[in-house]
Amino acid sequence: MKSAPIHFGTIALILDQYLKENSFTSIFFLVDENTHVHCLPILLADLDNLYAYEILEVDTGEQNKNIETVENLWLALADLGADRHSLVINVGGGVITDMGGFMASTFKRGIKFINIPTTLLSQVDASVGGKNGIDLHGMKNMVGTFTEPEMVLIDPKFLKTLEQRQIKSGLAEMLKHGLIHDRDHWDNLVQLLSHNADDLAPFIMDSIEIKRQVVEQDPYEKGLRKILNFGHTIGHAIESESLETEFPLLHGEAIVIGMIIEAFLAESKGLLNAEERFEICDGFASLYALSTIDLTLFPHLIEWMSHDKKNKNNAINFSLVNKIGECTYNVICTENEIRLAFESYNNWVA
Numbered sequence: 001m002k003s004a005p006i007h008f009g010t011i012a013l014i015l016d017q018y019l020k021e022n023s024f025t026s027i028f029f030l031v032d033e034n035t036h037v038h039c040l041p042i043l044l045a046d047l048d049n050l051y052a053y054e055i056l057e058v059d060t061g062e063q064n065k066n067i068e069t070v071e072n073l074w075l076a077l078a079d080l081g082a083d084r085h086s087l088v089i090n091v092g093g094g095v096i097t098d099m100g101g102f103m104a105s106t107f108k109r110g111i112k113f114i115n116i117p118t119t120l121l122s123q124v125d126a127s128v129g130g131k132n133g134i135d136l137h138g139m140k141n142m143v144g145t146f147t148e149p150e151m152v153l154i155d156p157k158f159l160k161t162l163e164q165r166q167i168k169s170g171l172a173e174m175l176k177h178g179l180i181h182d183r184d185h186w187d188n189l190v191q192l193l194s195h196n197a198d199d200l201a202p203f204i205m206d207s208i209e210i211k212r213q214v215v216e217q218d219p220y221e222k223g224l225r226k227i228l229n230f231g232h233t234i235g236h237a238i239e240s241e242s243l244e245t246e247f248p249l250l251h252g253e254a255i256v257i258g259m260i261i262e263a264f265l266a267e268s269k270g271l272l273n274a275e276e277r278f279e280i281c282d283g284f285a286s287l288y289a290l291s292t293i294d295l296t297l298f299p300h301l302i303e304w305m306s307h308d309k310k311n312k313n314n315a316i317n318f319s320l321v322n323k324i325g326e327c328t329y330n331v332i333c334t335e336n337e338i339r340l341a342f343e344s345y346n347n348w349v350a
């Protein structure tokens with residue numbers, strides 16, 4: 001799978017050029033309620049040419065990243081006469097790029113799509129790497145395809161309307177990139193005095209470059225790509241559980257907790273030394289408000305983890321950092337080892 005070109009900066013020029021060179025029968029912008037208001041008008045105003053287009057809008061939020069929403073989108077595409085030569089342009093966060101990529105890569109066995117990520121998380125992570133998909137009955141990303149978009153167009157100016165909580169959620173994946181592959185990146189991000197969109201913009205391409213390098217070596221996640229899942233086996237379980245509550249965590253917030261607990265797990269497996277585990281905990285604690293996990297939920301969390309895509313033969317499979325800037329994968333952990341890591345986390349937070 002050839003990776004999609006990624007353009008950073010003045011994206012309207014590139015989009016204009018691409019649309020001029022390719023005569024699509026129809027163009028569909030997929031947005032959610034927020035990106036419809038905050039991002040699409042900016043993008044359209046920047047385009048030189050007027051193109052005929054349709055807008056597909058979905059309700060915002062992870063709880064809508066499911067087959068019902070996609071079915072409605074497929075029907076809308078069909079009603080509006082989309083054919084194999086139509087183009088979908090996903091304008092939004094990771095929910096939109098994941099779901100829009102899945103919708104496009106399956107409609108009529110696949111139509112072309114472009115990702116224009118508008119959250120920090122989707123710019124540094126979700127829109128890059130060719131993975132797309134939807135949740136199934138709350139189980140994260142259970143159904144999807146590996147399909148690269150035509151291109152990924154990243155403009156940090158979209159981040160100006162993003163809430164600080166969402167910025168911090170995206171920062172979590174940037175910190176992960178540092179932890180698994182590049183100590184300098186981790187140090188740079190942790191040392192920043194503030195973490196708003198402008199402060200983080202210079203580091204966006206560094207994060208993308210780390211992800212791109214990993215994906216290029218292993219596009220279908222047979223091995224190395226699994227390191228990108230550091231923090232996600234436990235983080236996804238916490239995210240799935242929290243989505244069933246009144247106050248769900250954001251993806252990055254759940255992944256932060258996942259990374260810390262998995263750092264304790266790595267330490268207990270003798271992979272990570274105590275000093276670096278401490279440094280990881282300290283780094284996250286300086287950036288995020290953390291609270292203990294209710295361990296009566298542990299059986300549920302294990303249930304969610306047992307559906308993780310990395311598992312094989314019913315064993316729970318982890319990607320664990322073995323030092324800051326390096327990660328190992330295919331580490332099998334027992335339920336007891338995982339429980340002890342949760343307890344260590346709770347003791348540390350309390």
Ligand SMILES: NC(=O)c1ccc[n+]([C@@H]2O[C@H](COP(=O)([O-])OP(=O)(O)OC[C@H]3O[C@@H](n4cnc5c(N)ncnc54)[C@H](O)[C@@H]3O)[C@@H](O)[C@H]2O)c1
Nearest residue numbers: 034038060093094095118119121125126131158161162251
């Ligand atoms: N495919 C991958 O490789 C990959 C990697 C990491 C995460 N993900 C997925 O990404 C999703 C999370 O992405 P997310 O955090 O971007 O969530 P999201 O798409 O729900 O966006 C977060 C919120 O920000 C709003 N928003 C988006 N852009 C905005 C803007 N510019 N201004 C104001 N508001 C804006 C959205 O409407 C939403 O309310 C999860 O489903 C996760 O599984 C996928």
